[in-house]
Amino acid sequence: xxxxxxxxxxxxxxxxxxxxxxxxxxxxxxxxxxxxxxxxxxxxxxxxxxxx
Numbered sequence: 001x002x003x004x005x006x007x008x009x010x011x012x013x014x015x016x017x018x019x020x021x022x023x024x025x026x027x028x029x030x031x032x033x034x035x036x037x038x039x040x041x042x043x044x045x046x047x048x049x050x051x052x
Contacts, residue, residue, distance in 0.1 A: 005035075005042040014048075 011032075012019050025031035026041070032051035035042050 004045050005037075006045065006048065008034075008041050008043070011043050011048065 006014070008019055008022050012022055022031065026034055032043055033047040035044070
């Protein structure tokens, strides 16, 4: 089953960057749009494709 969202781990694997890099980008306001679902960060597939 495919969900239209990615975890930060999946995105880090896709882009071959560290989780620390993604987290730094979020703090700096860089990178793709992200959403917080409960306590977890999620990225919508459409936002990732748009950013790429």
